Amino acid sequence: MGTIYCWFESLFGQDLAEHLWGWDMGTQDYTKANQFNTIGLYMLVVSIFMVVFFYYILNHPRFNRWWSWSLILGLNAGLNFLYAWLITLSDLSNNFISDDLVYIRDVNTNQIVTQKLSESNCVYFGIANTLIACLFFIIFSFTVRWWSKNCSTCPYPN
Amino acid sequence: MAKLFIFGIGGTGSRVLKSLSMLLATGVDFGEYIDEIVPIIIDVDKSNEDLTRTIEILKNYEAVHSAVAANRANYKGFFQTKQTNLYPLNGNEYRLTIEDVQGKTFGQYIDYQTLTGAQKDLANLLFSGSQEDRGLHKPLLDMDMAIGFQGHPKLGCVVLNQFKGNRDFDTFAENFAPGDRIFIISSIHGGTGAAGFPLLLKNLRNANVPTPNSAHLNNALIGATTVLPYFQLKEGDIKSADFISKTKAALQYYLKNVNPSLNSMYYIGNSTNTHNYENNKGGINQKNEAHFIEFAAAMSVVDFANQDINSIALQGKRFMEFGVNNFTNAIDLSVLGEVSKKMIHKPLAQYHFFKMYLDNQLRKSINCQPWSNRGKIKITKDFINPKNGFYQILDTFNQRFDEWTREMADNDPKFVPFNKGAGLLHSISNISHKNSTLNYWKSNFVLFDDYLNAAERNIGDLSIEQKFIELFNEATSKLTKRINLTI
Incomplete structure (x- = not known):
């Protein structure tokens, strides 16, 4: 999953990517949990659920227009944005991110010279997760829609 | 499989045939013994508006059936029964020509x-x-005989006694095969029907060479409906006060001369709460509103067609009357007897649902719902364009269907099977349908679209016309189950 997320690395930054790969300053290795997999799995589960919900649970003749599909796409995007943003923001706030990824410190005084990671990186990661969630929502939609009774021609006819 | 030749004699005959066409359009089943009907109208009054309307309906029915049932031997549903026109000559369709009457007085004729x-x-x-x-x-x-016999069967007896050697009658006889059946519809109190029925029957039972298939005609299974007075006329040239006395006289005659030759005889009429029609002798002004009695008479044709070949009554043994439970001046489907309900309840409700959808929802759903834009054959707005041949014909037929139901609802007694003001699932009069939470989630036309979308999955390799009708066959059938219309 990390590879896919890293398509958007320029958006949310390499340092946050390193954290999510599981970088641990103490061991100088990627010994923490790979959070790309966790977040990616959540993103997949939510996207699949949303697609299944739209095509097979809602499955309603009055909700088979492009705009209702877009509404669910937006909801999926919003949920995935929130999750990715909050997870990384929580890590940042609770200092779960290795210090060397967050700051550049003066070697002698250990004073912070530059802050490399900030809340905006978390927002951008949320956006990246949103984009990937939308991509998977579209892929899943076109994969499973054929069997939907009422929505198989949504967002547009075959 | 066999044909049922249906003779509609006079104005009442035409109007009953019109009701029959409407019933056939709904998919009323003619059973396993009949797979084709051949309507034959006998009426010297060519310009009679009742006749004109009936011929238009028959032509449109045939056109829709041809498109819907082409290459589908076992097709069941709307417009399922094949109908054949024996007399395709333009301007004379479905009519057996009575020769030498146009432009003549009775005196000149004789x-x-x-x-x-x-x-x-x-x-x-x-x-x-x-x-x-x-x-x-x-x-x-x-x-002048150009507008019929104007309530004088004694004139009709003379003029109509020309079946033997009549070219069109011989065409009918040539097409008659063993196993085919014949049904005759007429009124007993008018002119053409009252005169034509006994004559026609006599010519069938006593047919002989050179009439083609005369032996088969002699032994044919023949049923008939004779419609007793069921309306009154306003003051005018034809006296409806004479209807009852004419009927009594004719019934006496039928007792010995007609009834013994029939395998089934259906009597129907209504003497109370009748409507006063305009007193028109014939021509384009003879345009009587559709009536429940004609509808019930049309059911007799279906009943006869469904008679078991192995147990069908011998000649002179089966006489039927029609009645409803709890007669009121506003008849609906719930007061029909069990046999009638079984025959028409479900198909009529199905066609009503079909019509309601076409009138209220089709243009909103077409191009949007999967039933329309999924699959190899797509039903687009072009299909329902009034210039599209098939849809135009169907639409014209349905306008007549509307007119027919409206006229029956305005007549006396009223026939009000539908309540169009109610929501779709509540629009069959006196059929209760309980709402549940699920009903609100998918109700009325939403549920209809849901069923249509489901039906689209089961559509095989059909033409666009066939797909269109088949979708509604399946969806409306499910709707009738939804409202527990089990018979």
């Missing part, structure tokens, strides 16, 4: 002027009456 002596005296004796014409009394011999 060559009254050339009669002498005893023959002339006999003609004077038999046809001595007069006909009121715009306030004047006109001798029967001077009556």
Whole structure:
């Protein structure tokens, strides 16, 4: 999953990517949990659920227009944005991110010279997760829609 | 499989045939013994508006059936029964031509002027009456036959007694095969029907060479409906006060001369709460509103067609009447007897749902719902364009269907099977349907679209017309189950 997320690395930054790969300053290795997999799995589960919900649970003749599909796409995007943003923001706030990824410190005084990671990186990661969630929502939609009774021609006819 | 030749004689015959066409359009089943009907209209009054409307309906029915049932031997549903026109000559469709009557008075027809002596005296004796014409009394011999016999069966008996050797009658006889059946619809109190029915029956039972298939005709299974008075006429040239006395006289005659030759005889009429029609002798002004009695008479044709070949009654043994439970002046489907319900309840409800969808929802759903834009054959807005041949014909037929139901609802007694003001699932009069939470989630036309979308999955390799009708066959069938219309 990390590879896919890293398509958007320029958006949310390499340092946050390193954290999510599981970088641990103490061991100088990627010994923490790979959070790309966790977040990616959540993103997949939510996207699949949303697609299944739209095509097979809602499955309603009055909700088979492009705009209702877009509404669910937006909801999926919003949920995935929130999750990715909050997870990384929580890590940042609770200092779960290795210090060397967050700051550049003066070697002698250990004073912070530059802050490399900030809340905006978390927002951008949320956006990246949103984009990937939308991509998977579209892929899943076109994969499973054929069997939907009422929505198989949504967002547009075959 | 066999054909059912249906003779509709006179104005009532045409109107019953119209009701029958409507029933057939709904998919009323003619059973396993009949797979094709051949309507034949006998009416000398060519311009009679009842006849004109019926012919238009028959033509449109045939066109829709041809498109819907093409290459589908076992097709069941709307317009399922094949209908054949024996007389395709333009302007004369479905009509058995009675020759030598147009532009002639009755006197000219019988060559009254050339009669002498005893023959002339006999003609004077038999046809001595007069006909009121715009306030004047006109001798029967001077009556113009172009608009029928105007309530004078004694004239009809003479003029219609030309089946033997009649070209169109021979065409019918040529097409008659062993196993085919014949049904005759007429009124007993009018002119053409009252005269034509016994004559036609006599010509069938006593047919002989050179009439083609005469032996088969002699032994054919023949049923008939004779419609007793069921309406009154406003003051005018034809006196409806005479209907009852004419009926009594005719019934006496039928008892010995008609009934013994029939395998089934259906009597139907209504003497109370009747409507007063305009007093028109014929022509384009004869446009009587559709009536429940004609609808019920049409059911007799279906009943006869469904008679088991192995147990069908011998001649002169089966006489049927029609009645409803709890007669009121507003009849709906719930008061029909069990046999009638089983015959028409479900198909009529299905067609009503189909019509409601076409009128209220089709344009909103087409191009949007998967039933329309999924699959190899797509039903687009072009298909329902009024210029599209098939849809235009269907739409014209449905306009007549609307007119037919509206006229029956406005007549006396009223026939009000539908309540169009109610929501779709509540629009069958007196059929209760309980709402549940699920009903609100998918109700009325939403549920209809849901069923159509489901039906689209089961559509095989059909033409666009066939797909369109088949979708509604399946979806409306499910709707009738949804409202627990089990029979």
